Amino acid sequence: MGDSLTLESLPKIVAYLATLTYIGAVTAAALGRSSHGAFLFARCARVARLAALAGLAAVLARAWVHASIVADGVPDRETLTRVVLESRWGGRWQWQLAATAAALALASLRGLTRGVWIGPALAALGWTIATPLLGHGATSTWQHATHAAHVLVTGAWLGTVAVLALASRGPHADLPALGGVIARFSPLALTCAALAAVSGGVLAVTYVGSVADLVGSPYGRWLLLKLLAVGVVGACGFVNWRRTSGGEAPAAGWLQAEALGAVLTAVATAILTETEHPAG
Amino acid sequence: MTRRMAMGVAAALLMSFSVTVLAHMKLTKSLPAADAVVAGKPAKVQIWFTETPDKAVSKVTLTGPSGEVKLGALAIDEKSMSATVDGATPDGSYKVSWQAAGDDGHQQKGEYSFSVRQTR
Numbered sequence: 066m067g068d069s070l071t072l073e074s075l076p077k078i079v080a081y082l083a084t085l086t087y088i089g090a091v092t093a094a095a096l097g098r099s100s101h102g103a104f105l106f107a108r109c110a111r112v113a114r115l116a117a118l119a120g121l122a123a124v125l126a127r128a129w130v131h132a133s134i135v136a137d138g139v140p141d142r143e144t145l146t147r148v149v150l151e152s153r154w155g156g157r158w159q160w161q162l163a164a165t166a167a168a169l170a171l172a173s174l175r176g177l178t179r180g181v182w183i184g185p186a187l188a189a190l191g192w193t194i195a196t197p198l199l200g201h202g203a204t205s206t207w208q209h210a211t212h213a214a215h216v217l218v219t220g221a222w223l224g225t226v227a228v229l230a231l232a233s234r235g236p237h238a239d240l241p242a243l244g245g246v247i248a249r250f251s252p253l254a255l256t257c258a259a260l261a262a263v264s265g266g267v268l269a270v271t272y273v274g275s276v277a278d279l280v281g282s283p284y285g286r287w288l289l290l291k292l293l294a295v296g297v298v299g300a301c302g303f304v305n306w307r308r309t310s311g312g313e314a315p316a317a318g319w320l321q322a323e324a325l326g327a328v329l330t331a332v333a334t335a336i337l338t339e340t341e342h343p344a345g
Numbered sequence: 346m347t348r349r350m351a352m353g354v355a356a357a358l359l360m361s362f363s364v365t366v367l368a369h370m371k372l373t374k375s376l377p378a379a380d381a382v383v384a385g386k387p388a389k390v391q392i393w394f395t396e397t398p399d400k401a402v403s404k405v406t407l408t409g410p411s412g413e414v415k416l417g418a419l420a421i422d423e424k425s426m427s428a429t430v431d432g433a434t435p436d437g438s439y440k441v442s443w444q445a446a447g448d449d450g451h452q453q454k455g456e457y458s459f460s461v462r463q464t465r
Contacts, residue, residue: 131450134452135402135444135446135452137444147401147402148401148402151401152399152401152402152446152450153399153401153446153448153450154399154402154446154450155401157450199450200449200450201449203448203449203450204447204448204449339451341369341451
Protein backbone atom coordinates (compact mmCIF):
# COMPACT_ATOMS: atom_id res chain seq x y z
CA MET A 66 0.00 0.00 0.00
CA GLY A 67 2.99 2.30 0.30
CA ASP A 68 2.75 3.46 -3.30
CA SER A 69 -0.83 4.59 -2.72
CA LEU A 70 0.17 7.36 -0.33
CA THR A 71 1.46 9.60 -3.07
CA LEU A 72 2.45 13.18 -2.45
CA GLU A 73 -0.74 14.34 -4.13
CA SER A 74 -2.84 12.52 -1.50
CA LEU A 75 -1.76 14.94 1.23
CA PRO A 76 -3.39 18.16 -0.04
CA LYS A 77 -6.30 16.04 -1.23
CA ILE A 78 -6.94 14.88 2.34
CA VAL A 79 -7.21 18.51 3.44
CA ALA A 80 -9.36 19.36 0.41
CA TYR A 81 -11.83 16.53 1.08
CA LEU A 82 -12.09 17.32 4.79
CA ALA A 83 -12.68 20.97 3.92
CA THR A 84 -15.34 20.18 1.30
CA LEU A 85 -17.28 17.82 3.55
CA THR A 86 -17.05 20.21 6.51
CA TYR A 87 -18.31 23.15 4.44
CA ILE A 88 -21.28 21.14 3.18
CA GLY A 89 -21.86 20.03 6.78
CA ALA A 90 -21.83 23.63 8.04
CA VAL A 91 -24.48 24.60 5.48
CA THR A 92 -26.60 21.56 6.43
CA ALA A 93 -26.24 22.17 10.18
CA ALA A 94 -27.25 25.80 9.72
CA ALA A 95 -30.36 24.69 7.84
CA LEU A 96 -31.20 22.25 10.65
CA GLY A 97 -30.76 24.96 13.28
CA ARG A 98 -33.24 27.37 11.74
CA SER A 99 -36.17 26.51 13.93
CA SER A 100 -34.57 26.54 17.37
CA HIS A 101 -31.76 28.39 19.16
CA GLY A 102 -30.51 29.45 15.76
CA ALA A 103 -28.13 32.20 16.81
CA PHE A 104 -25.79 29.87 18.70
CA LEU A 105 -25.55 27.37 15.85
CA PHE A 106 -25.44 29.96 13.03
CA ALA A 107 -22.41 31.65 14.56
CA ARG A 108 -20.59 28.36 15.07
CA CYS A 109 -21.44 27.13 11.56
CA ALA A 110 -20.34 30.38 9.97
CA ARG A 111 -16.96 30.18 11.66
CA VAL A 112 -16.52 26.53 10.67
CA ALA A 113 -17.52 27.28 7.07
CA ARG A 114 -14.97 30.09 6.81
CA LEU A 115 -12.19 27.94 8.24
CA ALA A 116 -13.13 25.03 5.97
CA ALA A 117 -13.13 27.26 2.89
CA LEU A 118 -9.76 28.73 3.88
CA ALA A 119 -8.30 25.26 4.34
CA GLY A 120 -9.84 24.19 1.03
CA LEU A 121 -8.29 27.14 -0.78
CA ALA A 122 -4.86 26.39 0.69
CA ALA A 123 -5.25 22.75 -0.33
CA VAL A 124 -6.18 23.66 -3.92
CA LEU A 125 -3.12 25.88 -4.21
CA ALA A 126 -0.93 23.18 -2.68
CA ARG A 127 -2.30 20.64 -5.16
CA ALA A 128 -1.16 22.78 -8.08
CA TRP A 129 2.35 22.94 -6.64
CA VAL A 130 2.46 19.22 -5.90
CA HIS A 131 1.07 18.27 -9.32
CA ALA A 132 3.61 20.50 -11.06
CA SER A 133 6.40 18.93 -9.02
CA ILE A 134 5.29 15.49 -10.21
CA VAL A 135 5.32 16.71 -13.82
CA ALA A 136 8.74 18.29 -13.34
CA ASP A 137 10.01 15.28 -11.36
CA GLY A 138 11.38 17.71 -8.79
CA VAL A 139 10.89 21.29 -7.67
CA PRO A 140 8.88 22.93 -10.48
CA ASP A 141 10.16 26.08 -12.10
CA ARG A 142 7.88 28.94 -13.06
CA GLU A 143 7.52 27.69 -16.64
CA THR A 144 6.37 24.26 -15.53
CA LEU A 145 3.96 25.68 -12.97
CA THR A 146 2.45 27.99 -15.60
CA ARG A 147 2.19 25.19 -18.13
CA VAL A 148 0.47 22.88 -15.64
CA VAL A 149 -2.11 25.30 -14.24
CA LEU A 150 -2.81 27.31 -17.40
CA GLU A 151 -2.22 24.99 -20.38
CA SER A 152 -2.85 21.41 -19.30
CA ARG A 153 -6.28 19.69 -19.23
CA TRP A 154 -5.72 19.08 -15.51
CA GLY A 155 -5.04 22.78 -15.01
CA GLY A 156 -8.25 23.75 -16.77
CA ARG A 157 -10.24 21.67 -14.31
CA TRP A 158 -8.08 22.87 -11.38
CA GLN A 159 -9.09 26.44 -12.21
CA TRP A 160 -12.74 25.49 -11.65
CA GLN A 161 -11.83 24.06 -8.24
CA LEU A 162 -9.94 27.22 -7.38
CA ALA A 163 -12.92 29.37 -8.35
CA ALA A 164 -15.31 27.16 -6.37
CA THR A 165 -13.26 27.31 -3.15
CA ALA A 166 -12.68 31.05 -3.51
CA ALA A 167 -16.44 31.56 -3.93
CA ALA A 168 -17.08 29.35 -0.90
CA LEU A 169 -14.77 31.52 1.21
CA ALA A 170 -16.29 34.75 -0.02
CA LEU A 171 -19.87 33.62 0.58
CA ALA A 172 -19.01 32.20 4.01
CA SER A 173 -17.81 35.66 5.01
CA LEU A 174 -21.18 37.36 4.48
CA ARG A 175 -22.67 39.12 7.50
CA GLY A 176 -26.13 37.66 7.05
CA LEU A 177 -25.04 34.18 8.09
CA THR A 178 -25.52 34.81 11.81
CA ARG A 179 -29.09 35.87 11.05
CA GLY A 180 -29.80 32.66 9.20
CA VAL A 181 -29.35 33.81 5.59
CA TRP A 182 -27.38 30.89 4.14
CA ILE A 183 -28.45 30.78 0.48
CA GLY A 184 -25.03 32.05 -0.68
CA PRO A 185 -22.99 29.37 1.09
CA ALA A 186 -25.54 26.75 0.01
CA LEU A 187 -24.94 27.63 -3.65
CA ALA A 188 -21.20 27.72 -3.02
CA ALA A 189 -21.38 24.26 -1.45
CA LEU A 190 -23.15 22.98 -4.56
CA GLY A 191 -20.51 24.51 -6.82
CA TRP A 192 -17.71 23.10 -4.72
CA THR A 193 -19.37 19.66 -4.80
CA ILE A 194 -19.53 19.74 -8.61
CA ALA A 195 -15.91 20.92 -8.87
CA THR A 196 -14.47 18.32 -6.49
CA PRO A 197 -14.52 15.26 -8.81
CA LEU A 198 -12.97 17.19 -11.71
CA LEU A 199 -9.46 16.22 -10.64
CA GLY A 200 -9.21 12.46 -10.51
CA HIS A 201 -11.11 9.33 -11.51
CA GLY A 202 -14.37 11.22 -11.83
CA ALA A 203 -13.01 13.29 -14.69
CA THR A 204 -13.14 10.50 -17.27
CA SER A 205 -16.87 10.59 -18.06
CA THR A 206 -19.98 12.67 -17.37
CA TRP A 207 -21.74 9.82 -15.59
CA GLN A 208 -18.74 9.12 -13.37
CA HIS A 209 -18.50 12.80 -12.54
CA ALA A 210 -22.19 12.95 -11.64
CA THR A 211 -21.94 9.85 -9.43
CA HIS A 212 -18.83 11.16 -7.68
CA ALA A 213 -20.48 14.56 -7.12
CA ALA A 214 -23.62 12.94 -5.71
CA HIS A 215 -21.44 10.85 -3.38
CA VAL A 216 -19.60 13.97 -2.18
CA LEU A 217 -22.85 15.87 -1.60
CA VAL A 218 -24.65 13.22 0.46
CA THR A 219 -21.44 12.33 2.34
CA GLY A 220 -20.93 15.99 3.18
CA ALA A 221 -24.52 16.35 4.35
CA TRP A 222 -24.00 13.27 6.56
CA LEU A 223 -20.37 13.13 7.73
CA GLY A 224 -19.72 16.85 7.34
CA THR A 225 -22.69 17.68 9.54
CA VAL A 226 -21.46 15.14 12.12
CA ALA A 227 -18.13 16.96 12.21
CA VAL A 228 -19.76 20.38 12.53
CA LEU A 229 -22.07 19.24 15.34
CA ALA A 230 -19.09 17.70 17.12
CA LEU A 231 -17.23 21.01 16.86
CA ALA A 232 -20.32 22.88 18.06
CA SER A 233 -20.45 20.63 21.13
CA ARG A 234 -17.03 21.70 22.29
CA GLY A 235 -16.21 24.55 24.63
CA PRO A 236 -17.81 25.96 27.80
CA HIS A 237 -20.56 27.83 25.94
CA ALA A 238 -21.80 24.86 23.94
CA ASP A 239 -25.59 24.62 24.10
CA LEU A 240 -25.96 20.85 24.35
CA PRO A 241 -29.77 20.77 24.88
CA ALA A 242 -30.19 22.88 21.74
CA LEU A 243 -27.83 20.56 19.91
CA GLY A 244 -29.96 17.64 21.05
CA GLY A 245 -32.90 19.12 19.18
CA VAL A 246 -30.76 19.61 16.06
CA ILE A 247 -29.48 16.03 16.23
CA ALA A 248 -33.04 14.73 16.53
CA ARG A 249 -33.89 16.58 13.31
CA PHE A 250 -30.59 15.48 11.73
CA SER A 251 -31.03 11.74 12.34
CA PRO A 252 -33.55 10.99 9.55
CA LEU A 253 -31.53 13.14 7.15
CA ALA A 254 -28.34 11.34 8.20
CA LEU A 255 -30.00 7.99 7.57
CA THR A 256 -31.17 9.04 4.11
CA CYS A 257 -27.79 10.51 3.18
CA ALA A 258 -25.97 7.46 4.51
CA ALA A 259 -28.18 5.22 2.35
CA LEU A 260 -27.57 7.37 -0.73
CA ALA A 261 -23.83 7.43 0.03
CA ALA A 262 -23.90 3.63 0.25
CA VAL A 263 -25.68 3.38 -3.11
CA SER A 264 -23.41 5.83 -4.95
CA GLY A 265 -20.34 4.43 -3.22
CA GLY A 266 -21.45 0.92 -4.11
CA VAL A 267 -21.78 1.83 -7.78
CA LEU A 268 -18.30 3.36 -7.77
CA ALA A 269 -16.81 0.44 -5.83
CA VAL A 270 -18.23 -2.18 -8.22
CA THR A 271 -17.15 -0.10 -11.21
CA TYR A 272 -13.60 0.51 -10.02
CA VAL A 273 -12.90 -2.76 -8.20
CA GLY A 274 -14.80 -5.22 -10.36
CA SER A 275 -14.33 -8.39 -8.31
CA VAL A 276 -14.06 -9.65 -4.73
CA ALA A 277 -10.53 -10.88 -5.50
CA ASP A 278 -9.48 -7.33 -6.39
CA LEU A 279 -11.22 -5.99 -3.28
CA VAL A 280 -8.78 -7.86 -1.04
CA GLY A 281 -5.92 -8.33 -3.49
CA SER A 282 -5.36 -4.82 -4.82
CA PRO A 283 -4.12 -1.70 -3.00
CA TYR A 284 -7.27 0.14 -4.12
CA GLY A 285 -9.49 -2.60 -2.71
CA ARG A 286 -7.68 -2.67 0.63
CA TRP A 287 -7.93 1.11 1.06
CA LEU A 288 -11.64 0.80 0.20
CA LEU A 289 -12.04 -1.77 2.97
CA LEU A 290 -10.34 0.61 5.41
CA LYS A 291 -12.71 3.34 4.32
CA LEU A 292 -15.69 1.07 4.94
CA LEU A 293 -14.31 0.28 8.41
CA ALA A 294 -14.16 4.01 9.20
CA VAL A 295 -17.72 4.40 7.90
CA GLY A 296 -18.72 1.59 10.27
CA VAL A 297 -17.27 3.56 13.21
CA VAL A 298 -19.33 6.58 12.17
CA GLY A 299 -22.46 4.48 11.88
CA ALA A 300 -22.00 2.85 15.29
CA CYS A 301 -21.36 6.15 17.09
CA GLY A 302 -24.22 7.75 15.20
CA PHE A 303 -26.56 5.04 16.42
CA VAL A 304 -25.53 5.70 20.02
CA ASN A 305 -26.10 9.44 19.58
CA TRP A 306 -29.48 8.86 17.98
CA ARG A 307 -30.59 6.57 20.85
CA ARG A 308 -29.63 9.23 23.41
CA THR A 309 -31.29 12.18 21.68
CA SER A 310 -34.42 10.32 20.60
CA GLY A 311 -34.89 9.44 24.27
CA GLY A 312 -34.79 13.11 25.21
CA GLU A 313 -31.24 13.12 26.55
CA ALA A 314 -28.66 15.70 25.57
CA PRO A 315 -25.95 14.28 23.27
CA ALA A 316 -22.67 13.20 24.85
CA ALA A 317 -19.84 15.30 23.46
CA GLY A 318 -17.48 12.32 23.57
CA TRP A 319 -19.66 10.17 21.29
CA LEU A 320 -20.14 13.09 18.90
CA GLN A 321 -16.39 13.57 18.69
CA ALA A 322 -15.78 9.85 18.16
CA GLU A 323 -18.28 9.97 15.31
CA ALA A 324 -16.44 12.98 13.88
CA LEU A 325 -13.10 11.16 14.13
CA GLY A 326 -14.57 8.31 12.10
CA ALA A 327 -15.68 10.88 9.52
CA VAL A 328 -12.14 12.30 9.35
CA LEU A 329 -10.67 8.84 8.82
CA THR A 330 -13.22 8.22 6.06
CA ALA A 331 -12.12 11.37 4.25
CA VAL A 332 -8.44 10.44 4.64
CA ALA A 333 -9.03 6.99 3.16
CA THR A 334 -11.03 8.54 0.31
CA ALA A 335 -8.25 10.96 -0.60
CA ILE A 336 -5.76 8.10 -0.78
CA LEU A 337 -8.22 5.98 -2.76
CA THR A 338 -8.59 8.64 -5.44
CA GLU A 339 -4.83 8.72 -5.95
CA THR A 340 -4.64 4.94 -6.29
CA GLU A 341 -5.02 3.18 -9.59
CA HIS A 342 -8.19 1.14 -9.61
CA PRO A 343 -7.99 -2.47 -10.80
CA ALA A 344 -11.02 -2.46 -13.14
CA GLY A 345 -10.37 -1.59 -16.80
CA MET B 346 -36.45 13.72 1.13
CA THR B 347 -39.47 11.47 0.38
CA ARG B 348 -39.04 7.76 -0.05
CA ARG B 349 -40.06 8.02 -3.71
CA MET B 350 -37.47 10.68 -4.41
CA ALA B 351 -34.79 8.63 -2.67
CA MET B 352 -35.66 5.57 -4.76
CA GLY B 353 -35.54 7.64 -7.93
CA VAL B 354 -32.09 8.99 -7.10
CA ALA B 355 -30.89 5.49 -6.22
CA ALA B 356 -32.17 4.15 -9.55
CA ALA B 357 -30.38 6.90 -11.46
CA LEU B 358 -27.15 6.17 -9.65
CA LEU B 359 -27.48 2.44 -10.31
CA MET B 360 -28.05 3.14 -14.02
CA SER B 361 -24.58 4.61 -14.16
CA PHE B 362 -23.36 1.05 -13.53
CA SER B 363 -23.48 0.43 -17.28
CA VAL B 364 -20.93 3.11 -18.12
CA THR B 365 -17.60 1.88 -19.47
CA VAL B 366 -14.85 2.94 -17.14
CA LEU B 367 -11.23 3.61 -17.95
CA ALA B 368 -8.42 3.09 -15.50
CA HIS B 369 -5.25 5.18 -15.81
CA MET B 370 -4.01 5.77 -19.37
CA LYS B 371 -1.88 2.88 -20.61
CA LEU B 372 0.57 2.37 -23.46
CA THR B 373 -0.83 0.14 -26.22
CA LYS B 374 1.95 0.06 -28.82
CA SER B 375 5.05 1.91 -29.96
CA LEU B 376 7.08 2.58 -33.04
CA PRO B 377 9.81 1.33 -33.07
CA ALA B 378 8.31 -1.55 -31.12
CA ALA B 379 9.81 -2.56 -27.79
CA ASP B 380 12.89 -4.77 -28.25
CA ALA B 381 12.76 -4.33 -32.05
CA VAL B 382 15.90 -4.29 -34.17
CA VAL B 383 15.67 -1.45 -36.66
CA ALA B 384 17.70 -1.43 -39.88
CA GLY B 385 18.79 2.19 -40.18
CA LYS B 386 17.72 5.38 -38.50
CA PRO B 387 14.05 5.40 -37.42
CA ALA B 388 12.13 8.29 -38.94
CA LYS B 389 10.28 9.00 -35.72
CA VAL B 390 9.38 7.67 -32.30
CA GLN B 391 5.63 7.23 -31.78
CA ILE B 392 3.72 5.92 -28.78
CA TRP B 393 0.04 5.01 -28.71
CA PHE B 394 -2.09 5.08 -25.56
CA THR B 395 -5.61 4.18 -24.46
CA GLU B 396 -6.38 7.95 -24.32
CA THR B 397 -5.14 11.05 -26.10
CA PRO B 398 -2.20 12.36 -24.04
CA ASP B 399 -2.17 15.94 -22.77
CA LYS B 400 0.54 17.74 -24.76
CA ALA B 401 1.20 20.33 -22.03
CA VAL B 402 2.52 17.69 -19.62
CA SER B 403 3.84 15.04 -22.02
CA LYS B 404 7.35 14.45 -23.27
CA VAL B 405 9.53 11.80 -24.85
CA THR B 406 13.31 11.40 -24.90
CA LEU B 407 15.59 9.04 -26.79
CA THR B 408 18.93 7.98 -25.36
CA GLY B 409 21.51 5.97 -27.26
CA PRO B 410 25.19 4.92 -27.19
CA SER B 411 26.33 8.54 -27.61
CA GLY B 412 23.86 10.03 -25.13
CA GLU B 413 20.59 11.85 -25.75
CA VAL B 414 19.43 11.94 -29.37
CA LYS B 415 17.91 15.15 -30.71
CA LEU B 416 14.18 14.83 -31.38
CA GLY B 417 11.77 17.17 -33.14
CA ALA B 418 8.86 18.92 -31.48
CA LEU B 419 6.31 16.68 -29.79
CA ALA B 420 3.21 16.09 -31.90
CA ILE B 421 -0.10 14.79 -30.52
CA ASP B 422 -2.53 12.81 -32.68
CA GLU B 423 -5.58 10.80 -31.74
CA LYS B 424 -4.37 8.68 -28.77
CA SER B 425 -0.70 8.98 -29.69
CA MET B 426 2.30 11.24 -29.41
CA SER B 427 5.32 11.31 -31.68
CA ALA B 428 8.55 13.11 -32.39
CA THR B 429 10.81 12.96 -35.44
CA VAL B 430 14.32 11.60 -34.86
CA ASP B 431 16.53 14.47 -35.95
CA GLY B 432 19.87 13.41 -34.46
CA ALA B 433 22.21 10.65 -35.59
CA THR B 434 21.51 7.06 -34.55
CA PRO B 435 24.63 4.91 -34.91
CA ASP B 436 24.36 1.18 -34.28
CA GLY B 437 23.55 0.27 -30.72
CA SER B 438 20.85 0.07 -28.06
CA TYR B 439 18.42 2.91 -27.57
CA LYS B 440 16.03 3.71 -24.75
CA VAL B 441 12.80 5.66 -25.21
CA SER B 442 11.61 7.36 -22.01
CA TRP B 443 8.14 8.86 -22.00
CA GLN B 444 5.90 10.80 -19.64
CA ALA B 445 2.24 11.59 -20.30
CA ALA B 446 -1.12 12.15 -18.67
CA GLY B 447 -4.65 11.30 -19.78
CA ASP B 448 -8.04 12.69 -18.81
CA ASP B 449 -7.64 12.04 -15.10
CA GLY B 450 -4.40 14.03 -14.98
CA HIS B 451 -2.36 11.26 -13.37
CA GLN B 452 1.20 11.39 -14.69
CA GLN B 453 2.27 8.11 -16.25
CA LYS B 454 5.89 7.28 -17.01
CA GLY B 455 7.53 4.46 -18.86
CA GLU B 456 10.44 3.39 -21.02
CA TYR B 457 11.31 0.74 -23.51
CA SER B 458 14.30 -0.19 -25.63
CA PHE B 459 15.09 -1.01 -29.24
CA SER B 460 18.28 -1.48 -31.25
CA VAL B 461 19.63 0.02 -34.45
CA ARG B 462 21.71 -2.21 -36.68
CA GLN B 463 22.68 -1.01 -40.12
CA THR B 464 22.32 -3.73 -42.77
CA ARG B 465 25.62 -4.59 -44.37
